[in-house]
Amino acid sequence: MKEVIQVSSLMKSYANKKILDEISFSAYQGEILALLGTNGAGKTTTLECIEGLRKYENGEIKLSGQLGVQLQSSSLPDEIHAKEALSLFSKWNHTKFDKSVFDALGISEFGNKQYKQLSTGQKRRLHLAIALIGDPDIVILDEPTAGLDVEGRVALHRLIKKLRYDGKTFLIASHDMAEVEELCDRVVILKDGKIEYQGTVDELTQNTQESYHIELKTNNKMTFASLKFSTWIGESKGYQSYDIADLNQGLAELINIHNANNVEIIDLNVEKVSLENRFMEIAKEGIA
Amino acid sequence: MNAFIYQLGLQWRWDIRNRGILLTYYLIPLGFFLFMGGIFTSINPEAYQTIIPSMTVFGVTMGAVLGMPTQLVTVFGTDIKKSYLVGKIPLWTAVAVNILSCFFHLMIMSLIILLIAPILFDAAIPAQIGVYLLNTAIFIIATLSIGSILGVFVKNSSKLSIVAQVIFLPSVMLSGMMFSTDLLPEFLEKAGLVLPATWGFKNLCANGINLDNTFPLLLMIAISFIIVALKLQRTKTD
Numbered sequence A: 001m002k003e004v005i006q007v008s009s010l011m012k013s014y015a016n017k018k019i020l021d022e023i024s025f026s027a028y029q030g031e032i033l034a035l036l037g038t039n040g041a042g043k044t045t046t047l048e049c050i051e052g053l054r055k056y057e058n059g060e061i062k063l064s065g066q067l068g069v070q071l072q073s074s075s076l077p078d079e080i081h082a083k084e085a086l087s088l089f090s091k092w093n094h095t096k097f098d099k100s101v102f103d104a105l106g107i108s109e110f111g112n113k114q115y116k117q118l119s120t121g122q123k124r125r126l127h128l129a130i131a132l133i134g135d136p137d138i139v140i141l142d143e144p145t146a147g148l149d150v151e152g153r154v155a156l157h158r159l160i161k162k163l164r165y166d167g168k169t170f171l172i173a174s175h176d177m178a179e180v181e182e183l184c185d186r187v188v189i190l191k192d193g194k195i196e197y198q199g200t201v202d203e204l205t206q207n208t209q210e211s212y213h214i215e216l217k218t219n220n221k222m223t224f225a226s227l228k229f230s231t232w233i234g235e236s237k238g239y240q241s242y243d244i245a246d247l248n249q250g251l252a253e254l255i256n257i258h259n260a261n262n263v264e265i266i267d268l269n270v271e272k273v274s275l276e277n278r279f280m281e282i283a284k285e286g287i288a
Numbered sequence B: 001m002n003a004f005i006y007q008l009g010l011q012w013r014w015d016i017r018n019r020g021i022l023l024t025y026y027l028i029p030l031g032f033f034l035f036m037g038g039i040f041t042s043i044n045p046e047a048y049q050t051i052i053p054s055m056t057v058f059g060v061t062m063g064a065v066l067g068m069p070t071q072l073v074t075v076f077g078t079d080i081k082k083s084y085l086v087g088k089i090p091l092w093t094a095v096a097v098n099i100l101s102c103f104f105h106l107m108i109m110s111l112i113i114l115l116i117a118p119i120l121f122d123a124a125i126p127a128q129i130g131v132y133l134l135n136t137a138i139f140i141i142a143t144l145s146i147g148s149i150l151g152v153f154v155k156n157s158s159k160l161s162i163v164a165q166v167i168f169l170p171s172v173m174l175s176g177m178m179f180s181t182d183l184l185p186e187f188l189e190k191a192g193l194v195l196p197a198t199w200g201f202k203n204l205c206a207n208g209i210n211l212d213n214t215f216p217l218l219l220m221i222a223i224s225f226i227i228v229a230l231k232l233q234r235t236k237t238d
Helices: A043-051 A082-092 A099-104 A120-131 A150-165 A177-183 A201-206 A247-260 A275-285 B002-017 B019-043 B045-049 B051-076 B080-086 B091-121 B129-153 B157-174 B186-194 B196-205 B211-235
Strands: A003-014 A017-028 A032-036 A058-063 A067-070 A138-142 A169-173 A186-191 A194-200 A212-218 A230-236 A239-244 A265-272
Touching (some): A017 A043, A017 A194, A032 A177, A043 A169, A150 A169, B002 B019, B002 B051, B019 B091, B045 B051, B051 B091, B051 B196, B129 B196, B129 B211, B157 B186, B186 B196
Parallel strands (some): A032 A169
Antiparallel strands (some): A003 A058
């Protein structure tokens, strides 16, 4: 596959504090890559370096193709009409706007409204439309569905998937793990300016021994720490917490040991370790 | 060029849609003119000779120093700047269209004063209308060039409202538009010479072209152009 974004050993500091510490990653044609990290991890700085908005001390960024960028809300004058904004950016890019994208994003509903009168979701749709002016090969999206209603979110996901199959590459910064799980092929997780993880979403959730989280409430406070298929995590609000890799073996073991010790299970919750849980683990503690 | 002209047309419309801008470009200057024009001409019988230049200088200074820079701060002090950069809109166009749009608005405001003052207040009409309009245009550009420095350097509108007053109030008090500069202490009279309003007022009161008064305005335009160009060059990346 063709590499369309190549970031190599990127370094950036502010006032002697390293914001990006030799980060390297690539995105391939037709791929949707998520850039994740807690606030201050370096996501925005990385994106702004790629967009050409920030200088960097060391490293290299190579882009193969034209770049389109969707900025967050509040980045247009209050008095501009949505249609005027599209015309202005189209004229400076010497291109005409693709009507199918215009329709898919439902711009005509609010084309004659001033920017300050648009809802957050409408602003996001407008910014995505602006990012797609000139039919770019690479599109950078910053929180693409923040503030969108369910309908808008579904329509936007559908459009992004369609454009990906047309060969466009997306680099997405998002806090919405459900969106990342649904849309993205691979993720890059930043922690304190370093890459803590990069790989597919499936690898991220599967390459972990504890895939399920169990919470048990019993009629006494007896705990079973030495088990073969379950790892005791601790007690909180009367519930004993365990992490297990194999749901059947782990659950059977827990139920059996409680029965064998005449401990009655009053309540039991099973939660699959999702991308969000895994992301939080990595963002807090680093990769296991 | 096509894109620039389209952007200029948009800026003109945005200015009209913005109540704050309409207030500083038209409503306050013309309201002040109607109010103070009556007072000046009744308390000072000689005021009919200077009412057009003084009210023009007041209105232009208000629009160019208190009004236009707010539009620039909304571009350069916010993410709109990023939007322009990633959208391949050159940053200088934001300055240029704001200056040009404001120039047209302030010329219209100045023409309204020129047309109405003789009717309402029996004001003296400039002897050479063409030269007067040329002097007005030079003064507007000089004041806008100072305003553009504020617009690209000041980071937010609350700071701008304070910094702009540092230029606006001395312009009103020290330029001679409210009372003769002969009445000022010498150091204040000299301090007033750094303001475009002082030279603009002298030029508008003079019959004909006076290079001694025009040269400082042209110098201010040239220096401001260099300062703004250097700032824009640095603004492209951090």
